[in-house]
Amino acid sequence: MLSEPMTLYKLMILYMLKQVNFPLTNAQLSNFFLDHEYTTYFTLQQALNELLEAGLVKKETLHNSSRYEITQEGEDTLSFSAKRFQRPSSRISIST
Numbered sequence: 001m002l003s004e005p006m007t008l009y010k011l012m013i014l015y016m017l018k019q020v021n022f023p024l025t026n027a028q029l030s031n032f033f034l035d036h037e038y039t040t041y042f043t044l045q046q047a048l049n050e051l052l053e054a055g056l057v058k059k060e061t062l063h064n065s066s067r068y069e070i071t072q073e074g075e076d077t078l079s080f081s082a083k084r085f086q087r088p089s090s091r092i093s094i095s096t
Contacts (some may be wrong), residue, residue, distance in 0.1 A: 009039055009047040014056060014070055014078040023060065023067035 016032070017024060026048070033044045048068065051057040056074035060067045072076070 005039070005049060009044065009051075010051055010056075011078065011081055012038070013047060013068075014074050016086070017057060017062070017068060018078055019069035023069040025068040026064060026068070029068065048088060 010079060012033075013029065015082055016029070029048070030041060030044060044080075048057070050058075051074070052059055054073075056071055057068050058071055060069070078085055
């Protein structure tokens with residue numbers, strides 16, 4: 001599995017941003033991570049900044065509020081990571 005917690009936090013952020021059809025605010029991300037006691041505020045901010053620097057998320061600031069959105073490179077990274085860590089037996093096939 002993942003050996004470094006920071007990697008897991010980054011993947012969680014990317015996953016959350018991919019699942020919604022709108023940017024998430026810093027407050028929304030912070031509330032989720034802190035309410036579930038996954039990590040500290042400062043570690044979360046470090047993860048967000050590293051994702052920004054890597055071009056995996058983009059940030060828009062409106063009215064004193066930072067909003068984060070996943071980039072195409074972030075989606076590609078998330079997809080690659082999901083394939084890498086997915087066990088073949090855990091894949092689900094749904095017929096329509």
